Amino acid sequence: MKTYATSIPRLDEFLNGGLRPYTITILWAYPGIENAPFAYQALMERLESGDTCIYINQSKMSSAVENEIEHYGWSIKPYKENEKIFFLDAYSSLINAKSEERFSVKNSRDPKEITKTLDNVFDFTGPGHTLVIYDSLSTMIDHCGDNSIDELREWKEIFKEKNATGIFLFTEWQYDKKILNKLRLISDAIVQLKAIEEKVILREFFIVSKVNWDGKTKKGISVPFKIAAPGGVKVYIPKILVTGAYNSGKSSFVHSASTRAVSVDRVGTTIALDHGHVDYAGFSVDLFGTPGQERFDPILELLGGESLGVIAMVDSTNPQSLIRVKTMLEKSKSVGLPVVIAANKADLEGAMSPDEIREKMSLPAEIPIIQVTAEDLSKVKEGEPAKLKEEQVHEVLDALFNKIV
């Protein structure tokens, strides 16, 4: 069976490669959370992969959709010119405006007319696969009544006939339980977008709560996300702690991994903290590096709070650093969090191998130990952070991200 990737980080893994043909996936958002960027990101991915797209806009003007997509740093203009994306305007008539689009419905309150127009658009889409985005089911229910969602069965038949797949936006306002259940039954997959409030921070996350093909719907697996403009949907990890012995290379790691970073250092040693922002592999992550010297230990607990994972730096040439990092994990109250050991200075003579480090620290096999080395030894300056090899830094990040979500 073919799969159609969405390029939304982590989601394709849950869907086992992506969307399936002739299916309906609902982006099921709770009030206050935007689901459209998820659809835009999937739309861009499908267009770039050669699919055609039909965007049924019922809750805003097609020009507003286009502007929003631009806002995230993407452009559908070339695809529009090449007839790879078609808007089906089901909005203008709701506000008594004249549609500017080639395809529109005269009575947006009549789902049958939407079905007929959709069928017409398919005369122009060509033989390949088409992604249909419906924006939105909530607007349809509000304006066309509860029974309008029965029309989804018709649309699925059309999808089968025309080789198409649907992404449907839905916001769960106060609807009757019966409608919600019906939607759950008709759809093939559901991605819930939820939020939790923590003091002032509002954290948003998605959960794949249904998938009727060979994907994963593990209960309780929620992926925190944030919408970046430009950039789109990013898995968002607000805090990863980078800790380890004095001089082990924490500042070097934070600087090498980050797109932007600052350190509070004095003569080459960190006295307060390192902070870096990482934008990598669809993840948006903030790294917090601790100082290494023991005289700063009182602030470790403060820095450790609310971390979602830890990168524990050890200096491969210094056995003392293996003992010290364990103490630091305890002091920062990070024991039990997902952790990856970065074995730094692997380029230097006398560096211990990961196996030796594992044995000396008596670490279980599930904790990864990854060697990191300075990119260019001639550029390593005493007392200054070194630039570490990018692929090794990425290996550390990948290993930790895999443990967190």
Ligand SMILES: Nc1nc2c(ncn2[C@@H]2O[C@H](COP(=O)(O)OP(=O)(O)OP(=O)(O)O)[C@@H](O)[C@H]2O)c(=O)[nH]1
């Ligand atoms: N040869 C080599 N030197 C490195 C490597 N990584 C870091 N260094 C050097 O090791 C020293 C310490 O690195 P930092 O990144 O400042 O270490 P730190 O853990 O932040 O140190 P504190 O903040 O003082 O605890 C610097 O002089 C770096 O240039 C490496 O992979 N190889």
Ligand SMILES: [Mg+2]
């Ligand atoms: Mg430092």
